[in-house]
Amino acid sequence: MTQADPIANSFDEWTQLLEVVVGRAEHYTEHHVDTSWRLFFFDNVAPILGNTGPSQPLLQIPEQLVDELNEDIAGLVDTLTGCGVNVLRPAAPGKAVDIRTPQWDARATPPLNVRDQTIILGNTIVETAPHVRARVFENDLLKPIFYRYYAAGSNWLSMPRPALTRDSLDDAYFRRRGVDVSRAAEGEAALGIDGLGLEMIFDGAQCMRLGCDVLVNVANVNHELALRWLRENIPQLRFHRLDGIADNHIDSVIVPLRPGLLLLRSPEYLPFLPEAMRSWDVIYPPPTDEPEPDYSGFGFVVPIASRYIDINVLSVNEDTVVVNSHYPELVDLLEKRGFTVAPVRHRHRRLFGGGFHCFTLDTVRAGGCEDYMT
Ligand SMILES: NC(=[NH2+])NCCC[C@H](N)C(=O)O
Secondary structure (H helix, E strand, O other): OOOOOOOOEEOEOOOOEEEEEEOOOOOOOEEEOOHHHHHHOHHHHHHHOHHHOOOOOEEEOOHHHHHHHHHHHHHHHHHHHHOOOEEEOOOOOOOOOEEEOOOOEEEOOOOOOOOOOEEEEEOEEEEOEOOOHHHOOHHHHHHHHHHHHHHHOOEEEEOOOOOOOOOOOOOHHHHHOOOOOHHHHOOOOOOOOOOOOOOOOEOHHHEEEEEOEEEEEEOOHHHHHHHHHHHHHOOOOEEEEEEOOOOOOOOOOEEEEEOOEEEEOOHHHHHHOOHHHHHOEEEOOOOOOOOOOOOHHHOOOOOOOOHHHHHOOEEEEOOEEEEEOOOHHHHHHHHHOOOEEEEEOOOOOOOOOOOOOOOEEEEEEOOOOOEOOO
């Protein structure tokens, strides 16, 4: 008898992982650095914009780096499989693809950071509303997987697809900090739509799930619209607004490891957390002796993730964590705290904007809608 496909069931970040989607990087040969991309990564890429910035909209990624990334992803897949987890993969794009809508065109991003465009909330698959134009059709490559869960009885929802016109994105997060982001809009070629202002725009990686509670980073009006959508469409969960804790994603800021214990970028984030979590035990990222990666020899020098991307770990269960072997200090610290660490090599996490949490979508875990806040 063959085993029936499971229903999606994922309420948290740490109960026993049973099934996971691991992203893929084939044909990740360039970043399309249009306005939506520059604004999304502004914190990281600001130094290269403007006079010294790339004049080409396509920023080539050397093939050797993509090959090495693929080797490291294969290591992640082997490790998860070795832990008894069923690993699913998105469909491969087959070739580099150009996409075109009535308002803009872009070179499509492959489905590598599968955490970003979807959030699994219990038995419900929620497709979110991309910030970056190049990512608007990314989830199509996950649809074979979503239909499999749908056939098994999962619910499947999607936020309204944003048109991502020239007027859709809110820069309030930066304005509030006195940062001028006008350089991000240089050369903007997208059209507008009369009467359409700021849209609902939001990535799954802005959420962190803790049973029946979900932390949600809201840094601007785009995100506010999405928080309202989440509350109205998933009334059975409690969504806690974290006010502008980051520009967008929060999985290199706060990573819960089990009830009562979290990895946190620094103590300055504590006051943003819900009251009940402020007394949780916290592990802060230890200093590292690992040298900053030097890509100058490749003519490609744009880190699109901060050094904190290495706290972006993936928990297999409450005791077992997949950690980048290039951060041995974190491996040691977690082992000292009683964890079993599965070290996996991940060399180019700062060039592709994601660690192991970003590269994965944990669709089936053992836990349920528990209250971990009391
Ligand atoms: N799900 C993700 N893609 N997360 C990545 C977040 C990276 C974060 N902006 C940083 O620079 O550290």
